[in-house]
Amino acid sequence: MTLLNHRAEGPASAPPLLLGPSLGTSYALWDGVAPELSITHRVVRWDLPGHGGSAAGLIRAGASVGDLAGRVLALADSLGIERFTYAGVSLGGAVGLHLAVHHPQRLSSLAVICSSAHFNGSRPWEERAALVRREGLAGLAENAGARWFAGDFTVPRLVRDHRDADPEAYAACCDALAAFDLRERLPEITVPTLLVAGREDPATPPAHLREIADAVPGATLVELPGASHLAPAQCPEAVLTALRAHFGQDARRGMAVRREVLGDAHVDRAQAQQTPFTARFQDFMSRYAWGEIWTDPTLSHRERSMITLTALVAHGHYDELAMHVRAARRNGLSPEEIGAVLLQTAVYCGVPAANSAFATAQRVLAEEAGTS
The missing domain is CATH 3.40.50.1820 (Alpha/Beta hydrolase fold, catalytic domain)
Structure with a gap:
């Protein structure tokens, strides 16, 4: 063409x-x-x-x-x-x-x-x-x-x-x-x-x-x-x-959604740790990931959380997984729903990956329960 x-x-x-x-x-x-x-x-x-x-x-x-x-x-x-x-x-x-x-x-x-x-x-x-x-x-x-x-x-x-x-x-x-x-x-x-x-x-x-x-x-x-x-x-x-x-x-809209999903404490820590070297990447994340993708009304925040959990398990990003387990709870997912998502990953991402994911999620949910 x-x-x-x-x-x-x-x-x-x-x-x-x-x-x-x-x-x-x-x-x-x-x-x-x-x-x-x-x-x-x-x-x-x-x-x-x-x-x-x-x-x-x-x-x-x-x-x-x-x-x-x-x-x-x-x-x-x-x-x-x-x-x-x-x-x-x-x-x-x-x-x-x-x-x-x-x-x-x-x-x-x-x-x-x-x-x-x-x-x-x-x-x-x-x-x-x-x-x-x-x-x-x-x-x-x-x-x-x-x-x-x-x-x-x-x-x-x-x-x-x-x-x-x-x-x-x-x-x-x-x-x-x-x-x-x-x-x-x-x-x-x-x-x-x-x-x-x-x-x-x-x-x-x-x-x-x-x-x-x-x-x-x-x-x-x-x-x-x-x-x-x-x-x-x-x-x-x-x-x-x-x-x-x-x-x-x-970027401003993305930062608002980022705070809504991840919480003020996490975003404040990320902002405090920002350096001139990482500033453009942080701006990119606010504008693109949070300002364009997470604000797209096609999917709800609940649905996006489930997709994100699956993707993080598939790639073995367990530190990020911990952060997004907290985000999933903030987006309305129950511990049982999070468990169901991780069980699904055992079928499509492998049992070892799901095993590590369950350990990470269990730790985070226990911490969340202890502070509630």
């Missing part, structure tokens, strides 16, 4: 973050933001079909935003990325909204920048698509700066990307925008959502982002003074600050 052109940055083990572009641009839109985000994330930025390095044949006339979202999921699958954080600008933001509504299990967090749940109806986009199919992109590219940026600011690379885009692919993206309207589905979005609006944006003014923020439960809205439609290019520091604050919620 031909994939969207993309660029990956950051540690392969870091939490994945996909960045989507605006119509007429390439992944260069994120040049001022992606390198900083790649310090803490595995950043993958992609090009729309017919833009940057992506093949024009990846989209056809009459395409939908759902078609583009499918291309993004195919890219993620090819990279071995199951669940990811997503941020997108304009059409890229619409892709993020579609993913949040139709594929919520794939997203851990969402940021929608200078975008909308609808793009002022179908007619303007149908007219633009017809114009581009008839005359090409040279005329639109001449006025790109006025549509994209406030004041005299411009980014020649992005204007050049606009001029060099494939006209038919660009027009098909216009078709997708013409058909896009998710307003009725916004209340279904459950992932943590940030909306970023440019105060000077004529294409998707702040009212469009407010509309999303008012409809999506728990959403946060940030308005950037002096920013127009391509805020990551014009105000990279402001966008970076907003994204870092939003993505940092995974």
Whole structure:
């Protein structure tokens, strides 16, 4: 399968973050933001079909935003990325909204920048698509700066990307925008959502982002003074600050769940023993293991405890097993249920492993009983 052109940055083990572009641009839109985000994330930025390095044949006339979202999921699958954080600008933001509504299990967090749940109806986009199919992109590219940026600011690379885009692919993206309207589905979005609006944006003014923020439960809205439609290019520091604050919620949420499951005493000891050498690993655990996996509502904490006990027995991690026996009790498992889980491990992990596990669990349960 031909994939969207993309660029990956950051540690392969870091939490994945996909960045989507605006119509007429390439992944260069994120040049001022992606390198900083790649310090803490595995950043993958992609090009729309017919833009940057992506093949024009990846989209056809009459395409939908759902078609583009499918291309993004195919890219993620090819990279071995199951669940990811997503941020997108304009059409890229619409892709993020579609993913949040139709594929919520794939997203851990969402940021929608200078975008909308609808793009002022179908007619303007149908007219633009017809114009581009008839005359090409040279005329639109001449006025790109006025549509994209406030004041005299411009980014020649992005204007050049606009001029060099494939006209038919660009027009098909216009078709997708013409058909896009998710307003009725916004209340279904459950992932943590940030909306970023440019105060000077004529294409998707702040009212469009407010509309999303008012409809999506728990959403946060940030308005950037002096920013127009391509805020990551014009105000990279402001966008970076907003994204870092939003993505940092995974770590804060993870720390809360970590304390809930393991107890304050254990977490406090771990934090006290943290060194500069182990800090990034501890942050990784808070964000990924606790902030993404343990917070996923698909399984209850009880169910996760049973799975975790089994995995620890299978690999002989008995110190960790002791910690998670305590966690299992905190998550509501009775001693009898813990015993049943360990008995199951005797069948599938081996009797010697289960024997050691029962000894560990018996010690912990006796200690718990003695302090109750």
